Amino acid sequence: MNDPFFIKARVADKITYYHLVVFVIALPFDRLYSELALGSLFVHTLIHLQRKDMRVFGWKDLLVASSVYLLTLAATAYSQYRSEAFSEWERQAALLLFPLIVLLNRFEFRRYVLNIVLASAFVCALTIVYLYFSAFSNIAAHHLRVSAIFSNAFLNHNFAAPIDMHATYFSMYITLGAAGCVFAFLGPGTKTRKVFYAAMFLVLLMGLIQLSSRAVLISFAVIMNIVVPCFWIGAVKRKRYVLVSLLATAALAFVLTKTEALKTRFTVELKEDLTKSDATNNLLEPRVARWSAAKDLMLQSPVYGHGSGSEIPLLREVYYEHKLYNSFLNYLNIHNQYLSMVIKTGLIGLSVLLFTLCAGFKRAVQRRDGLFFSFLVIVSIVCFSENVLDGNKGIFFFAAFYSLFYIDKKRMATQK
Template sequence: MESIKRYLLAALFFSIPLYPKLTTLCIMGYALFTLVGFKKKNLSRLWDRKTLLLLAILYVLFIIGLSYTIDVQTGVSKIQTQASFFVIPFFFIDSFHGKEDRSYFFQWFNWGLLVTVLICFLNAFGRVFSNTGLYVVDAFSKKHNIFLYQEFSGVLDLHPTYFSLYLGLAIFYLLFAFRVESKYKPALRWTMIVIFFIALFLTSSKAGIFSFMLISFAYQLYRTIKMKKKSDKLIFPILILGFVLMFMANPLISKRTFQAFKSTQNFIVDEGQSNESTSKRFSLWHVSVKSIEEKMFLGYGTGSVNKVLNNSCIEFFSFSVCEGIRNNNTHNQYLNLALSNGLPVLILFVAALLLALFKAVSNRDALYVLFTLFFALNFFFESLLERERGVVFFMVFMVLLHTTSDIDTDPKKRYEE
């Protein structure tokens, strides 16, 4: 049974970026096997790990939120989508043992991600040869480069935002946790880094790319100053050169970045809204904050966010602006939780993130720190936990990193960082 469970875990990590339905089946199968041999001490382990306990409690509060939601059908769907908040901490709490397990399952994730990237590239090249061009034209007569943004990853129904998170985490692992955890050969390691780095920029996801840039630069600067190693000093200019080349080679991310700055400037000087993603986010955040003020304690109920935003938008913006942001969530995970289930739920969620960060810093666990900061930053720009791809990814790696963070207490055995 333990061997089967380990194979299921390997398949789970491999399938996360590649095929979500297989991931769901692996979780269900693993949970079933765990339930058969369930041990009461798992409950005490969950109780001792407050971060995971708080995330599990959030799911209970989501269920309670169904009792007063204004959109029952969507609320029930959200309960199904976000079941990983409870299932993964409860059934996976005793699944990972030591840094070797962390390395083993990260490698399975990286191999699955590599297959995902190769499929996207093969599909794009195939379309180029079959259509004899680099661009396609949509129903609105807009040209899209086959190698960029949604055109690149659409073959796997993979949104660029989630794709950028997968790639960012994989690069963090290969760059900063490789030396003490991985058995890859150096040539293979750098080949994967280059492939993932190129794919990251092809996603053209502003939040994913800029948050990766900010965190990787900050951490590498810390390493360069503190460690004072030649190898660390080489990584920093390589990162800078890589980012510069990618911005020059990808006109879409440059265009989207310029539009984001322009939208921000227009928002600050109150010059109106535009049909651009950053401008739409400002409108959604404004309506969200105003709506939260009406029901700060309980919110509007699980699954009610879209309907609340649709109903409230017209009070603050014109009909044309509201049509542009209709049927959207808040595009901010913190606002989404507060609007749906109230400030107490938001406080619990932020407390879980802070506890995770505190534990990672206390244990000098570089990879856990990078993971937590990466998600915490992206939560400001996307409601990542409203889709199964996001919540499964977040919870699986949260449990993996959290339960393997404090295995080695001897400073000599800790990460070199």
Template sequence: MPNLTSGRLGPVQNSKMKHVGVFMRVNLLSIAMALCIGLLPWNEKWNTISIIVLFAGVLFDAVIKKRKYRLDLKRFFVGSGVFFVALLWLPLSDDLSTGWSYLERLLTAALFPLLFSMVVKYCKLNIRYIFFAFMASCLFRYLFFLGGLLEFELLFILDYWNEVLIQFNQFFKQKALHPSYFSMYLGFCAIICFYFYSISKSLRQRSFWIGSLFVFLLINLTLASKMPFVATIAALIFGVAFHLYKTSGSRGRKRYIVGLVVGLVAFGVYIYKVPNVIKQDIGNYYDYFSGKNSESLYDYNQYGTNYSLETWNRTNRIHIWKSSISLLKANFLLGVGTGDIRAELNNQYLVDGHPYLSNKDANTHNQYLDYFIKFGIFGFGILLFCFYTYVKSALNKSNPTYLMFLILALMCMFTENILSRQLGIVFFFFFQSLFFFSESKEVKTSACTN
């Protein structure tokens, strides 16, 4: 029996209290947020429901505990600037239905900044729960798709794997999840791995996380989405440079550089040896700009899709961007409004002799062009100020993970309208708000305070 009068507990009671302490430190809000963002790669409807439940839980907690909030309006409006600019420019639209539909998708661009501006006042989130959940979700989502592609009775036939490697490049385009968005998710998973690598102390932990980083890069490559992959590499290069700058001792830096070089060489050999659409497109763009006829390095039909060189020529982003710039010149000052860009751009495609793009309702495939055309120089200037503030905030906090996230997302916006679909809106504004409204350099691990 423990000596109760001494104020000490015996080993069994001590162990129980330790487990209770661990359980109490589990931040339920962090788990709820982890579930919210973890559902995003799986189903947009489930993700929407999880966001509603998350907000309802936070508001209920606020009412029960009678918390009083002092909302920093300036930071809130900057954090949700995209939503309010879209709202202000809605009256300029003739197609109000499309405009309202976009605002409905964009609502989380205001809700997440509101949520995180409230939460960080009384609760320090456990970012590890959120990161782990997002990585696990993306990995299992990939394996789920892969399981539907493989014929398991052929796995032990070596020639079959060559067929699998070829089909890997395009099989996501046949599924519900857009490859560009999922490639961006996997890129952020690689950044998360680097984050855990940078804070790990033991060699075993560091080896695990650097190995995991290259795994996410390899499976990212199979999606054949060029800009998200390049943006991931650019973000990681920045992270490596920052980490080298912070690493003390020449011996540690040398080992770090040697390991990195070995990994990059192995990765480069993989890219060179394995057939993939990225090499195909690089060759096509080289031929295009040099005035040659496009010649395929690999037959597109090998990738198990209806994609062809004819399709590549008709849907090329160069044609899309030329038409988008022509439309921008005609609406430079105030833009076309929040809801009219699709109709205006389709008309411009017809004028420029691209009926195929008009029939397909091809968007600008550049988020900056999209916003410039919608909101003109004034609205676009406001959004540039918002994005500048995000970068400045990351620099002021000396938060490399935040900066790497922004490099990834902002680069992806050059070739995809990331903030036009729920897949991109929720991803960007969830993590952007998480980093932007945190008070510290890194979001700390702690339980909520009462």
């Protein structure tokens, strides 16, 4: 079933489904809309909750899906930064609410995950069209050449500026949507639908290039060259697909290196971001400088960390000592979810995060669920460059789709 906006179901289930649709299409925009959709969905779930729904309640799945949030609660006990910790409780609440919604609601969430992903992809594609319209309007207004679209003024965060959206998080939504388009294109359907999915995929790819998130483009390449042939292409056609896919990836990389701004973004800036620089140069402080500066901080409490809410207060002290004044003044986090877990909850926290991801990968492989595997690839790779579970847009993305993909109420009912 690939129609993302219409389903045949009882009224209560339709309301649940359209809540989800509203939630995912609101993700690229102001967080208030997603928060309202999530809160309304949770209330709707409680209103229709019946005692028999609790008979198939999956406690194990709840613990896995909300493990990071439960760890945040526990690590507040020894944190010296209680107010910051309570702020984390509020930000990460979706990590608990979404698994509860999926477990307490009788709606067959997994049956409609592809629909939800395609709805997200459709809105992302429309948003990209709007962003290109906005960019070219500015180019025309300032009498610039059309080629200026590939200048720094219209790449990465500057391209996403009209919707006030972080380029990397928007790129994550786009990549999952692109994977959904590929899956829908390769599945059963009319020729018209397949053409539509192909066109939507191309628009999403254009958006990914313009947003130029290096981590997400790496995950996109992994999905197209590894996940798609392993999960969705038959053995007979697999070699041919891999050859064509690798050639297309190489051609795209070649084109990117021929555009000066993109070449700088993907080669020069990448090298700088992964090279420690001193505080006297003119570069923005690269991630590796922050990682290196925080090394002693992590070694001070390697097992259980410094507690919830401790990351930024402690990092600001470290930044100041190492003369990373830009990071200090802008209250920047470490921009690496794995290292963030070590700072706040030590190796225990890192193990919990890795366990959650590995549990998802294991279930995706068991079910031959390439879409779930693609989602985990995106999250796992972006976690190297962003604190995915510290920002509202990353938390909502992870909480919603991990719960929708991971929790299977039909399996629970069978086991009961």
